[in-house]
Amino acid sequence: MFAALRQPLARASAAKPLTRAFSVYSPSLNAVAPTSPKLEYLLTETRGRVALVTLHRPKALNALCNGLFVELNQVLREFDDNKDIGAIVLTGSERAFAAGADIKEMKDRKFIENYSEDFLGHWTQITKIRKPIIAAVNGFALGGGCELAMMCDIIYAGDKAVFGQPEIKLGTIPGAGGTQRLVKAVGKSKAMEMCLTGSVNLTAAEAERAGLVSKVLPADQVIDEALKTAETIASLSQPIVQMVKDAINQSFEVPLAAGLTFERRLFHSTFASNDQKEGMAAFAEKRKAKFTHN
Template sequence: MTVADGVRTEVIGAVGVCRIDQPDTRNALSPALLAAVIDGLEELDGDPTVRCIVLAGTDDVFATGADARSLAASTPEADANQGQADFWSRLSAVGAPVVAGVSGWALGTGCELALACDLVVASKTTRFGQPEVTLGLIPGGGATQRLTRALGKQRAMELILTGRRMGAEQAHGYGLVNVVADRKRWFEATMSLAVQIAERAPVATRLAKRAILAADRENLDEGLATERALLSEAMATEDHAEG
């Protein structure tokens, strides 16, 4: 197990686990904590034994927005110097499927972090939200784009312009959450889904992830071409040859 700056990483079987656990800040995603999270995810992604990654918080909080001190000191130049500017692009470059295990609060950047994962398991106690407008700000980690693509303009407008909270069941109904679990079983349910993915051919799951994510940035013809190219890669692998 590796522990650094409020983040713990370990490998359980073929699943890499990255846990955010900084109780003194309630997992507020300061630049330092974001850096520790992405370093942990990239470390696990580079481990050849890891076929799927779980990103989780604690029972009470997955993650929340930047702490007050970070916001007060924040400038575009400071953000770039502190490594925030490339966090989201580095996250999107993680090749292994990433399952978010969410319980308790997932607000602001914490909500955006969950949305940026490939699948989401949430406990019944989870509350998602983008409260930035209540602070005179707007989301800056992708919520305006990901929520609009996932939910459509009207629902994205409602959630972001009001800043209201959304429960796990509602998020599941909207298609933002894959599995809703009891509060005492959310991590077990997250690991169960991750193990299912880890049992599949590892090259195929990574290529399938790339093909699906291409739909966010490519038109249909381009996406179909990407799918065919990645299928050709999959057919040339040892996994396919062995059946």
């Protein structure tokens, strides 16, 4: 969960600052003012039925402080409740998606306050968002940055992205999923290697081969591709999209037999929707479906 840029990365070539220009979707070219005057750490905008949320602490390489997560949770809830939004893209800068947690903010905390306040517990609220979230990752995704990306539903990575869990070098362990979600993504051995050494990081290509990310693209195309995928998702039946997300996430929580039953019951329930009737009718009639999201 923590930034560790003071430590040498295992693959120096992967850690070099990026020099490519951002795509036409880049917040650096099309940045909009925060939707609320209270937003200090984020930029937000909408593209049709897609919301684009950009982490915006450039001087700190998007280090994840408490204020940033408070704002992120607020913004994501607003988009989740907005019927005109069907999917969300979360991104950072070209140099860093998020380089980790804000060490200066947490270094003097005590056990009792951490435990009584459930420190970092609010980070996981992103996993409660019902609409699909695509992480568009460029540059560093270390510690909390890697954990944040793993909380999203799909990860697209720029070709110079770096994923790692360096917390052990700071005398602690991952606290927001680095020992849990990472195992499910890359397997026990690789997760152990990454978390136990703190210096074995994954390049974008390695992350794709390991199953951590879905696709690797040139850095200037990552946001474009994430937005295109989000647009596709947002054009589909939204209740059914949410059912798919629920069913896949359930597979991480229950045994196979229970997961299959859960999936089948959701499948049965789709036949109570108008969108199922429209979708199958459109297929039979060889035309494009017109979903009404009910």
